Structure formats: C-alpha cells, structure tokens
C-alpha cells in the first residue's frame with residue numbers, strides 16, 4: 001500500500017468560520033456527555049480525554065493510555081486510539097462550529113507504538129467545509145505537545161439536525177438525559193420522558 005499522501009481535503013472546500021459563540025482559545029472544555037466513552041467522567045474505563053481550545057481552527061486534546069486500553073501486552077489498542085481521534089476531531093467540529101455533526105469517515109495512520117502509561121497529545125484542526133461536509137485532521141504526539149508523532153488521523157464529519165440523536169438514540173438513555181440534563185454539557189433539545 002502506497003504511503004504517498006492523497007490530496008486533503010479531497011474536494012474543493014471553503015475555510016470554516018469559527019462560530020461567534022465558539023469558546024475562546026485557552027478554554028478547557030467539559031465532557032460533552034457524562035457517559036461518552038471518549039470524554040465522559042462517568043465512563044469508568046473510558047478515555048477521559050480532555051480538550052482545550054487552541055488558536056484559530058484548532059483544539060488540543062490529551063489522554064493517558066491505561067491498562068484497560070491494551071491491544072498487545074503493554075500497548076494501546078489501535079481501534080481505541082482511533083476512538084480517541086474520533087473524539088478529538090468531533091469535539092473540534094462541535095465546539096468551533098457550534099453545530100451537531102457525526103463522523104462519516106475516519107482514517108488513521110499508526111506510525112509508532114503507543115505504550116500503556118503514555119499521554120497522547122492530539123492537535124486537531126478544521127481543514128475545510130463543503131456544504132454539510134466538514135473535513136478535519138489531527139496529529140497525536142507521544143508524551144509532549146512537541147513529542148514524536150505516533151498517530152495521524154483525518155475525517156469527514158457531516159452536519160446533522162438534532163433530530164438525528166432523538167430519532168436514533170436508545171429511548172432509556174434519552175429519558176435519562178431528560179431527567180438529568182447535567183449529563184450533557186449543552187442542553188440542545190427538550191425530551192418529554
């Protein structure tokens with residue numbers, strides 16, 4: 001398989017505009033959902049990814065690989081690392097554009113092994129927008145913001161209506177959120193249990 005880079009974004013795009021209400025650079029972002037595997041504080045074996053808004057079109061995230069995240073002995077599972085990038089990229093789209101979006105396509109390149117105990121620093125960037133399609137990419141570095149790159153990812157997110165989540169989400173989880181809105185960091189929709 002060729003490692004030659006393909007054009008990115010793959011279609012003609014406009015430069016995304018930060019939403020007027022996007023959080024300021026330097027803001028530490030709360031988990032968007034308490035039970036999210038990527039960022040939730042109530043997801044026991046989750047990634048507990050933490051994100052801070054960067055300058056321009058960037059968000060910086062980090063998480064520490066634990067024993068619960070192994071694939072091979074002492075090494076992070078690749079699919080789990082892809083999950084971390086899904087989260088970091090989704091947070092970048094959601095917070096900078098202040099619009100709900102879901103991952104349509106996610107590509108990851110694993111350049112170096114990531115041992116248990118490593119903190120991965122993920123620098124994500126909004127690259128372009130074409131209608132509902134949002135193109136984002138990120139580098140993940142070992143143990144420091146300027147450490148060696150271990151993982152790279154790029155993704156297509158598609159903007160959706162909030163009805164996407166109400167239509168497709170499991171009813172009992174939607175009811176739980178309606179009863180305890182603090183499970184979500186934003187309260188974007190009303191649900192009658």
Ligand SMILES: CCCCCCCC/C=C\CCCCCCCC(=O)SCCNC(=O)CCNC(=O)[C@H](O)C(C)(C)COP(=O)(O)OP(=O)(O)OC[C@H]1O[C@@H](n2cnc3c(N)ncnc32)[C@H](O)[C@@H]1OP(=O)(O)O
Nearest residue numbers: 032086087090091094095098099100102103104105158188
């Ligand atoms: C007041 C609000 C404030 C908000 C603030 C938010 C802050 C919160 C912060 C943070 C939150 C986020 C953190 C979470 C991160 C994790 C995210 C996830 O894990 S999401 C779960 C996994 N993903 C899914 O479950 C999607 C499943 N797929 C679908 O539902 C549909 O396929 C969907 C919506 C992606 C597209 O379906 P269609 O019917 O709406 O639209 P169609 O026409 O099919 O696609 C639109 C365009 O996209 C292209 N497209 C779609 N899928 C593609 C693909 N796989 N590859 C290439 N292109 C694709 C299509 O070709 C089309 O392009 P053409 O407009 O024709 O140019």
